[in-house]
Amino acid sequence: MSVQVEVNIQNCFWDESELENPENDSSKDNIMESSPVTIDCPLNVTEWENWFQIWLNHLHPYLPTASSYELSLRLTNDTEIQTLNTEYRSQNQPTDVLAFAALEVNCPLPAELLSSQSLYLGDIVISVETAHHQAQQQGHSLKTELGWLATHGLLHLLGWDHPDDESLTQMLNQQRVLLETIELTV
Structure with missing residues (x-):
């Protein structure tokens, strides 16, 4: 069974000056020349949808049944994600990814509803600015870092968490497996 997924992608705008050394940025070709500058991620909506489709097919055993x-x-960017991180997690600092799950673990939905309607899993917010810096630090592409962060957010939407070292290790291992399904490695 193939899982169908719809991904709503939203881009934020910020000044090019907010990135350190933009002239050394390997994604410089993805910067649109307008004001404000759009830092375009190396993936389009179709590619994101394909990734999430593949990941959700792989994670099918962890999914509630839905059409x-x-x-x-x-x-x-870091400014917006810091605002969200402050508001929702009381941490007044930028972060790389936030996930806002729409499903409650102990709140089952009626089977008729799940089989006839699309199930909204929630929202993932990624700071491309932080992802850019982390990709440089880790020595891999922005595309790989965005995939890594998106898998982390997706697992949170599905109820995965990492309150201790053991659960963090399990989650990070699952992220690696998900990246391998789209032929990326960290």
């Missing part, structure tokens, strides 16, 4: 799935992905 299809939806999620939102917001690609933003």
Whole structure:
């Protein structure tokens, strides 16, 4: 059975000056020349949808039964993600990824509803600015870092968490497996 997924992608805008050394940025070709500058991620909507489709097919055993799935992905900057991190997690600092799950673990939905309607999993917010810096630090592409962060957010939407070292290790291992399904490695 193939899982159907719809991904709502939103991009945020910021000044090129907010990136350190933009002239050394390997994704410089993806910067649109307008004001404000759009830092475009190296993936288009179709590619994101394909990735999430592959990941959700792989994670099928962890999914509630539904005819299809939806999620939102917001690609933003450090300023906006810091605002969200402060508001929702009381941490006044930028972060790389936030996930806002729409499903409650102990709140089952009626089977008739799940089989006839698309199930909204929640929202993933990624700071492309932080992803850019982390990709440089890790020595891999922005595309790989965005995939890594998107898998982390997706697992959170599905109820995965990492309150201790053992669960963090399990989650990181699952992220690696998900990246391998789209032929990326960290």
